[in-house]
Amino acid sequence: MPLTLRKLLFAAVSSLSLAATAHAADKLVIAATPVPHAELLELVKPILAKEGVNLEVKVFTDYVQPSVQTNEKRVDGNFFLHQPYLNEFKKKHRNDIQTVVAKVHVEPFAGYSRRHKTLADLPEGATIALPNDPSNSGRSLVLLAKQGLITLKDPANILATTRDIASNPKKLKFRELEAAMLPRVLDQVDLALINTNYALEAKLNPVNDSLFIEDANSPYANLLVAREDNADSPAIKRLAAALTSPAVKQFIADKYQGAVVPAF
Structure with missing residues (x-):
């Protein structure tokens, strides 16, 4: 095999290997309740994929496991709770490592x-x-x-x-x-x-x-939450930016018709 071709192949394999490593490093697992949280995460999944973030949405139907699994580092973060709930959860769980990353929406009670x-x-x-x-x-x-x-x-x-x-x-x-x-x-x-x-x-x-x-003037904005050790990671920041984008704001207005209100 000519030396030039061998170098090109080596470079190509190296690039693929680096891309695969980067892709694996940017996998993000977020726990969420089904509506509207998982729906919004599914909406931004293709956007994040283009930015090199492989988003996996882990759906739960209760208000306990998303936080528990975040604390146990079984997921990278969660999207389902509001600040008063998080405050109460932190009081009960001394090892709580959840950190608020972004306010996304209010669900009027x-x-x-x-x-x-x-x-x-x-x-x-x-x-x-x-x-x-x-x-x-x-x-x-x-x-x-x-x-x-x-x-x-x-x-x-x-x-x-x-x-x-x-x-x-x-x-x-x-x-x-x-x-x-x-x-x-x-x-x-x-x-x-x-x-x-x-x-x-x-x-x-x-x-x-x-x-x-409830009116929209509520302290109960639903939050994107991450673990303390990954709250500043590029993948979490990209997810926060996607969830608070104009496209998501328009989607919330069109789909939920006032049942969900943007908090950004």
Whole structure:
């Protein structure tokens, strides 16, 4: 084989080897809940591929495993939680290594009923279903207080519990359930406060199907979170840039029609 050809082949093989190494180094595994988080990640996957980042989306249907697997370094990060939830999670897990990388969107929280058409129809002693994690339970109670259904000792306490209810004129009864279960019990309760991602999965439109909904001025922006040891990596930075791009903002506006609101 001529020396020149041999050099060219060697150079080509070396380039392929380096490309493969770079590609492997830029693999990114992100844990997410299905809607809209995994949908948004799937949207940016081709964009990242062009930039040399191989994005793998690991889908979960609960609010615990994405954080747990991030802490255990089984994934590179997650996309499902908001800051109040992360704060509570960090209190419970001393080894928490999650770091916020970007704010992406707000999912306005809402109240739904299949038994009643308006809040005025709620009877005395009505059963209200709430998420059982502290941050979203408090969020629910603050929203109920804004509707005039209850009053809280501290109306600004986003971590309020049912023990913090100051007055309950309709003698409402509260059931606290895992957030993913709430759409499934709509037929069994008078009202359910449901996170938008689970509402969308259940084909509920927060804008059209709810009795009331949070406004966009919310401290509950959903976050892209990474591990402390990779939060500044080029791959995570590329993912953050893609998720907060004009294309994603337009996609959110077109697809979710107010049920999800950009936070950037």
